[in-house]
Amino acid sequence: MTDPSDFELSPDQESLGKALDAARAGEDKELAQQVRDSGEHFVRLLTGLWRLMRTHDPENDAFGGPVTEFARVVQQLFDLLGPLQMVCVEGQVYVNDVRIRTDERMGGGADLEQELRKHSCGGLRFEVPITEPHVRSMLHVLAATPPAEDPLRALQQGLREAGLESISVNGLFRLRVSGEDAARPARAGSAGVELHQTLSRATGLVADAWDNLAAGRTPNPLPLRRMVNDIVDGAAAAEDVLADEDASDVELGRSDAAYARHSLRVCTLSVLIGVELGLSPPALSDLGVAAMFHDVGYAAREGGFAPPFERHGSAGARMLLRQRGFHAAKLKRILATLQHHDDAAQGPILLARIIHVADDFDTLTRRRTGGALYSPAEALERMNAAAGRRYDPGLLQLLVNRIGKYPPGTLLRLRDGRWVLSISGVRSPETFARPLCRLVRMPDGQFVEVGPEVDLALGGAIADVVPSREAEREAWLRRSLPPRSLPPPPSSK
Amino acid sequence: MTEPAHPETPDPQEPAELRLGHTPRGTAANAVVLALTRAARSFLLYDPKNEAIRHFLDVLRETVEGYCEEHGDLPLVVRPFELVVDGEVVYLDRDRERSLAFRLYRDGVRKVSLRADVTWPEVLKLLEVLSVRFVGVRQTEDDMVVLLWKAGFQHVEIEAVEGFVPDEELGSDQLTDDVGGAGGASRGHQVDAPADFDLPAPVLRSRQPVELRELPDHWREGLVAEDAVSHLPELCQLLVDALLRLVADPTEALEFSEVVPQLRELRDFVLTEAHLPVVLRFAGSLARLELPEAQRRERDQLLASFADRRALARLVHGVPRGVVEAPQELVDLVALVNEDHLEALVAVLEAETSESSRRVVRSLVERHVQAEGEAIIKCIPGASSAVACELLRTLRYVNVSRAVEAVRVSAGRSDEEFESAALRVLEVAELSPVVGALFGTYVNSTHAPIRAHALRLVATRHAQGAFPAVLDRVKREQLRLNPLDAEAYGEALAGADPARAHEVFRDWIRPKGFFAVLGPPMLSWVAVSGLSVLRMDDVEELIQHAAKKAGSELQRHCTACMVRHRRVIRGARP
Structure with a gap:
């Protein structure tokens, strides 16, 4: 045996040792254990109750103990995680994206999945903790024989009728394996559709994250990170989404979740800058998650009120501090949350400087009552004038290089009287000021519902950029009035 | 220090792993997977610093390189308990706790393909991800699929479940408008941001037209580097x-x-x-x-x-090899933290095996020895041999008199390493009754080399205070003395106190009493040896007297001593 004093670590051992130390440092063992234990208990109880229903009526005394216990476990999980989303897929059970260990003696997750599948149901969502009487009501509904037609809708309807509006049901799921999109034949516009789906899910996740942090729970970045990784993978198409604010609005269906849309757009813009810069995918992932959380301080309450602008960064950092375990991403995220409004001259970290550019661009251009402050094109020019002082000039230039002189979402008047909406970033150096557009009004002022693409690289001269208030009016009219009743647009200057 | 291990020896607790594969490729793949599993699982048993881990890594590297050279790509399809290469099962373990396949499958990994040109750092990275899961760590930030995604492999392809989506083929997305899609779409959220969130907007009064401008690569590289782990x-x-x-x-x-x-x-x-x-x-x-x-x-x-102990251990271990002085930052840190660090430093010395790191700790102790001398002295009796020696050495460099005090309070220690270090202190200490008495202590050591060293020092340093102890020892041990010991004792007595020694030797050679002719033989041997280095008038006569009455061996010794004595008289070295 080697004399211990002669034994020096090999570099491989050293790096493995460090990696394990880092992983252990990034673990919140207590929380992970609680979620897993409670989640396992939750699945076991639900499976057991379902089995019991085969032989007993839910009002039977035999249900007493398990029902009480089930209500308690739901409360416990709710305290830890907020609204509960249980998904059964391919024999596995996930609670809020955490895979739950299942008891093989009870058929693992497969039994529960099988029972739910009878209703064409793949998952249940509990918006609030459930009381014991409600547990029994839920069991009644779940035990009912599903109709042959549209069983999922019937299940949801049954829950509503039982007064269980806080429980919603999901359709069936399948596991999504990496690379499967590439293997499938491409559908026209499929990238955009998938990206929109990703983004609409992301807005929901951001809103969930805010709710949980506001309720004093521990931050759980993992679901957002998975989502951000999708955005990173689809970054090539991200600018398309910037062109179309309506998409996330429609999916969200709520005007008061503007913060979620803002977070998402800042994330998308930040990732675009990061890609231009040449950040690695893991670094882009960290950047995206940081951007998702950058304004979370507004979810905090100081004596019942949201913190003022000056303190939303520190309020956000205070919330993020609740996450236990060292991780480089967390460290950068907290710093970015604190520094994302600092001027470049103050020396904020790279992620904060990127998010600052993305954040201000969205703040200046996002739709708000009375219209955006500036059109995307004008916002870029104004930010450009502050480069070096307020913004990192290189990072701003990367954004400019990517989204061009007329960024996606800019409404343009052409010399021939047509109105077009910019829908692309820079496709080549020659198209920096000649984006791909979509026709929104004919020269005679007629509104075009789904207009054809107009590639300004092939022709068409820009008269001017439609100012933001006018563009807002146009967007409002397009959303509110039937096409035929649209008034003529204001004439170009 | 971590427990030594014998990686060749199978753990009796572990069931034997299945050797699978009916083709050469399958067998080779089986070897790779087993090597990977053992290496990943080894972190459950051993500290990463353990020698066993190095062995597992060596085996893994050899098997992967061997496989790739011989068979090219290694596409492992992951099933719940099996790993399969082109339809051939190359790994099977149904034990959920042990099975690599099960862990991969459960975490959503469906295929792992190592390309023939896979690099060792990539294999190591893959092992790192697997090991993190094997030791049961679940990070808040990353799961296995995220870790694999982040690894950014160039020559390892991973097919993994990245989440779940509505199953369109089963027509389940028709209700998503009603009941929401997968992944927690927003419904009934509780938090409202203020309507004016993120306002006031930045005031940007002027405009500057934008233009396309390429940015130099070095600028990008500089910014990307800002985000590097090293920062x-x-x-x-x-x-x-x-x-x-x-x-x-x-x-x-x-x-x-x-x-x-x-x-x-x-x-x-x-x-x-x-x-x-x-x-x-x-x-x-x-x-x-x-x-x-x-x-x-x-x-x-x-x-x-x-x-504290843990912190100092880490910091000392981080000092580059070959640096023997504590860096100034470390010195300042220790000074900044107003604590008694000695205990921690001693503990670090106890645990640290690298000589380079030990030197750094010693240098820290040295800096604090003046202020914490008393504390160090108190630490030594209870410290391990190695650490007690370190501390004693340090004290000797900085303050010999404190080192002598440490030797005095630790005189009860009987470990040879410490006794040797103590003698090195006494070797340079100023002679005093205390030092003399301490020499006497080590003359009575149970370790022969220590006794010999102590006697040499008593002789050369003329340690008068040791005389009684040496004399006492000679008398007690006279029946067990061998000629070499006897010479050493004689010279020690002569060196320590020549006058008293002369008296004692004379008594041993010419004992008082009517019938006495010569003292006990070994005492005469001691006496003759000691007399040979004394410059007294009657030395030759006493030696000759001893020779006359002695047996043949002592006679020869007397002759040699006479010669030696004459050299001493002439001023030559004995």
Whole structure:
């Protein structure tokens, strides 16, 4: 045996040792254990109750103990995680994206999945903790024989009728394996559709994250990170989404979740800058998650009120501090949350400087009552004038290089009287000021519902950029009035 | 120090792994997978520093390289308990706790393909991800699929479940408008941001037309480097400063107790990295933080942890090999943290096996020896041999009289290593009754080499105080003495106190009493040896007297001693 004093670590051992130390440092063992234990208990109880229903009526005394216990476990999980989303897929059970260990003696997750599948149901969502009487009501509904037609809708309807509006049901799921999109034949516009789906899910996740942090729970970045990784993978198409604010609005269906849309757009813009810069995918992932959380301080309450602008960064950092375990991403995220409004001259970290550019661009251009402050094109020019002082000039230039002189979402008047909406970033150096557009009004002022693409690289001269208030009016009219009743647009200057 | 291991020997607790594969390729793949499994699982048993881990890594490297050279790509399809290569099962383990296949499958991995040109760092990275899961760590930030995604493999392809989506083929998405899609789409959210969130908007009065401008590569590289792992310690410091600023700001709601867990994590990280400048700045920021009395205790506890045993061990281990002095930052850190560090330093010395690191610790002890001399002296009796010797050596360099005191209070120690170190102290110590008495102590050592060394020192240093002890020892041991011992004792007695020695030797050669002719033979041997180095008039006569009455062996010795004595008289070396 080697004399211990002669034994020096090999570099491989050293790096493995460090990696394990880092992983252990990034673990919140207590929380992970609680979620897993409670989640396992939750699945076991639900499976057991379902089995019991085969032989007993839910009002039977035999249900007493398990029902009480089930209500308690739901409360416990709710305290830890907020609204509960249980998904059964391919024999596995996930609670809020955490895979739950299942008891093989009870058929693992497969039994529960099988029972739910009878209703064409793949998952249940509990918006609030459930009381014991409600547990029994839920069991009644779940035990009912599903109709042959549209069983999922019937299940949801049954829950509503039982007064269980806080429980919603999901359709069936399948596991999504990496690379499967590439293997499938491409559908026209499929990238955009998938990206929109990703983004609409992301807005929901951001809103969930805010709710949980506001309720004093521990931050759980993992679901957002998975989502951000999708955005990173689809970054090539991200600018398309910037062109179309309506998409996330429609999916969200709520005007008061503007913060979620803002977070998402800042994330998308930040990732675009990061890609231009040449950040690695893991670094882009960290950047995206940081951007998702950058304004979370507004979810905090100081004596019942949201913190003022000056303190939303520190309020956000205070919330993020609740996450236990060292991780480089967390460290950068907290710093970015604190520094994302600092001027470049103050020396904020790279992620904060990127998010600052993305954040201000969205703040200046996002739709708000009375219209955006500036059109995307004008916002870029104004930010450009502050480069070096307020913004990192290189990072701003990367954004400019990517989204061009007329960024996606800019409404343009052409010399021939047509109105077009910019829908692309820079496709080549020659198209920096000649984006791909979509026709929104004919020269005679007629509104075009789904207009054809107009590639300004092939022709068409820009008269001017439609100012933001006018563009807002146009967007409002397009959303509110039937096409035929649209008034003529204001004439170009 | 970690437990030594014998990786060749199978663990009796572990069931034998199945050797699978009916083709050469399958067999080779089986060997790769088993090597990977063993290496990943080994972290459950051994510390990463253990020699066994190195062995597992060597085996893994050899098998992977061997496979790739011989068979090219290794496409492993993951099934719940099996790994399959082109339809051939190359791994099977149904034990959920042990099975690599099960862990991969459960975590969503469906295929792992190692390309023939896979590099060793990539294999190592793959092992790292697997090991993290094998040791049961579940990070809040990353799961296995995210870790594999982040690894950015060039020659390892991973097919993994990245989440779940509505199953379109089963027509389940028709209800998503009603009941929401997968992944927690928003419904009934509780939080409303204020309508004017993120306002006031920045005031940007002027405009500057934008243009396409390419940015030089070196500029990009510089910015990307800002985000590199190597900058993490600096980011830690930035966060520490930011958090402490917020704590100190009365307009902010953040309390010190809220940031303590984060500060602990940051401390652990910078200590693991052994990034001394940042550790020092971090501790300095903390020390300067003004807090109400009630919170100071928590701050002080945290501050103390920057130079406790664990912290010092990490920092010392991080000092580059070959550096033997503690870096100034480390010295400053120890000075900044107002604690008694000696115990921690001693503990680090106890645990540290690298000589380079031990020197660094010693240099730290040296710096504190004047102030903490008494404490060090108290530590020595109870410390291990190695550490007691280190401390004694350190004391000897800095303050010999304190080292003598340490030897005195530790005189009860009988370990040879310490006794040897003690003699090295006495070798340079100023002669005094105490030093003399201590020589006497080691003359009675149970270790022959120590006794011999002590006797030599008594002789050469003329340690008068040791005379009684040596004499006592000779009398007690006379029946067991061999000629060499006897010579050493004689010379020691002569060196320690020539006059008294002369008297004693004379009595042994010419014992008083009517019938006495010569003292006990070995005492005569001692006496003749001692007389040979004395410059007294009757030395030759006494030696001749001894020779006349002695047996043949002692006679020869007397002759040799006579010759030696004459050389001494002439001033030559004996």
